[in-house]
Amino acid sequence: MTVLLQQILDGLTAGVLYAAIALSLVLVYRTSKLVNFAQGELATFGAFLTWQFHDWGLPLSVALPASVAVSFVAGALMERTLIRPLLESSNHLGLFIVCLGVLVTLLQVEAWIWGYQVKEMPNVAEGPPIALGPTMISRQNVVIIAACVLIAVALWFLFQRTRFGLAMRAASDNTPSANLLGLPVTATLTFSWGIAAVIGTLMASLVAPNQFLQPGMLLPVLLYSVAAATLGGLDSPVGAIVGGLVVGVVENLAGTYVPGIGQDFKQAVAFAIIMIVLLARPQGLFGSRTVVRV
Amino acid sequence: MSLLTVENLCAGYGGLRVLFDVSFGVEEGNITVILGANGAGKSTLLRALSGMIPATGTATLEGRRVVGRGRHRSAARLGIGHVPEGRGTFGSLTVEENLRAGGYHRPRSEVESSLEGWYEFFPRLGERRRQLASGLSGGEQQMLAIARALMGKPRLLLLDEPSLGLSPKLTGTLFTSLRAIKERLDMTILLVEQNAHLSLEIADDALVMSAGRLGPKQSAAELRQDQQIQRAYLGA
Ligand SMILES: Nc1ncnc2c1ncn2[C@@H]1O[C@H](COP(=O)(O)OP(=O)(O)OP(=O)(O)O)[C@@H](O)[C@H]1O
Ligand SMILES: [Mg+2]
Numbered sequence: 001m002t003v004l005l006q007q008i009l010d011g012l013t014a015g016v017l018y019a020a021i022a023l024s025l026v027l028v029y030r031t032s033k034l035v036n037f038a039q040g041e042l043a044t045f046g047a048f049l050t051w052q053f054h055d056w057g058l059p060l061s062v063a064l065p066a067s068v069a070v071s072f073v074a075g076a077l078m079e080r081t082l083i084r085p086l087l088e089s090s091n092h093l094g095l096f097i098v099c100l101g102v103l104v105t106l107l108q109v110e111a112w113i114w115g116y117q118v119k120e121m122p123n124v125a126e127g128p129p130i131a132l133g134p135t136m137i138s139r140q141n142v143v144i145i146a147a148c149v150l151i152a153v154a155l156w157f158l159f160q161r162t163r164f165g166l167a168m169r170a171a172s173d174n175t176p177s178a179n180l181l182g183l184p185v186t187a188t189l190t191f192s193w194g195i196a197a198v199i200g201t202l203m204a205s206l207v208a209p210n211q212f213l214q215p216g217m218l219l220p221v222l223l224y225s226v227a228a229a230t231l232g233g234l235d236s237p238v239g240a241i242v243g244g245l246v247v248g249v250v251e252n253l254a255g256t257y258v259p260g261i262g263q264d265f266k267q268a269v270a271f272a273i274i275m276i277v278l279l280a281r282p283q284g285l286f287g288s289r290t291v292v293r294v
Numbered sequence: 295m296s297l298l299t300v301e302n303l304c305a306g307y308g309g310l311r312v313l314f315d316v317s318f319g320v321e322e323g324n325i326t327v328i329l330g331a332n333g334a335g336k337s338t339l340l341r342a343l344s345g346m347i348p349a350t351g352t353a354t355l356e357g358r359r360v361v362g363r364g365r366h367r368s369a370a371r372l373g374i375g376h377v378p379e380g381r382g383t384f385g386s387l388t389v390e391e392n393l394r395a396g397g398y399h400r401p402r403s404e405v406e407s408s409l410e411g412w413y414e415f416f417p418r419l420g421e422r423r424r425q426l427a428s429g430l431s432g433g434e435q436q437m438l439a440i441a442r443a444l445m446g447k448p449r450l451l452l453l454d455e456p457s458l459g460l461s462p463k464l465t466g467t468l469f470t471s472l473r474a475i476k477e478r479l480d481m482t483i484l485l486v487e488q489n490a491h492l493s494l495e496i497a498d499d500a501l502v503m504s505a506g507r508l509g510p511k512q513s514a515a516e517l518r519q520d521q522q523i524q525r526a527y528l529g530a
Binding site (some may be wrong): 163166167173174179180182288 | 344346378382386394395398399443
């Protein structure tokens, strides 16, 4: 029983990361109708930046906000320079290739600057793990969960309670109408890419102490996050969070309890989830039906 | 003087030319209807006027250019409210959020009072203000699309086949509302329609478009008597 509870808690902790990256994917998807496969590597790059700022002597409390700010600008610039022109000409193959190109370029730039030796990233919260009933959770993981909750609440507030958030939702719902009404459509696009990068950098910097900071750190995570976003419905932020947590728990339980899967085959679980969702319920749990165009 | 003056407007899609030297004027405070068969170019004309597609020639609204070089502002900011073909409501937003989006560039205090005004005018929208727009009936969607465009306080309202998909009875009700909007707000309306019968009832002026060319402007009453129009559109 205790093992099961611990597995579920570990699954939820892992799921929080999948959920956060899935949220980034959904933010970009909603405005650009594109799954940005470079999202995870952008996040890893952000974590390297945090590490670098810290290595130069800045405390984490400065290094992390600094790399988050740089990420916002980088995400926004990527949309402006690489994505916008191709979106305007509806060049979907081009967009796919650009995302792959960014992924590969980031991997190589990271390797070139920082090499493949794993970097030691300090924890934000040190100290002995905390007991939750019969289970244990590390302080860093508590911070990670809190960060994800904070991100979710902030996004909810942005979307539901601000004028700009209303424009973001309207622009992703019906772009021509949003243009007719004079909503800041291009600004919502740029902003979404910036925020997606911010979420990635924040989460990647927090998980880096557990995950071995090196090029490609989040490549396996990206796979789970794509599964999470697909499960939740690609255009639903709530779906991304629920999807992330479900994928985290399922992956952990399958790894422990299903004979033959073990730790080596866990990634196949992500693929299995993607395939099952696409076949059984293409719009996911919370997505809008119109999203899936065949 | 005309509120909207259009001269030698040409527009199309990529290599396909649809509008050929279209010239006409819309009088302030009038309902002007443009009749035409499927594919005549009616929607294309409205799209060109609101900047959804590029066009050449000139169009001026109260003396300000709305077509041609140097035009970077949205239709709403130029004083044009465009209710597109198929309504274009935001299905994943509530009725109220749709209306707020329509008033996006207006001061907050004005938006609140306009909202109440439109809920009074279209009580159905008031009752459903917290519902998602995708759950509305066709007639309610059309009301929402019109109210949303009017939330921007336009000088000119462009309506693209509002009767599409509505029963004759609902169309009648909707057109009565349009007449009321014109009279109460002194709104100038350019209406594009295939339903000649009902639209000529509420219109002041009428023009006929065929194959991307526009005929002369006539009074709607005059056109109702026109034998050819009766045969082509009124089923007489
Ligand atoms: N998005 C588009 N891309 C390419 N061609 C188009 C597009 N929209 C319309 N056309 C073409 O332009 C011509 C005029 O179309 P338009 O939609 O303006 O006609 P309409 O008078 O509004 O017809 P309807 O009454 O059916 O709405 C048609 O030949 C149509 O095929
Ligand atoms: Mg049309």
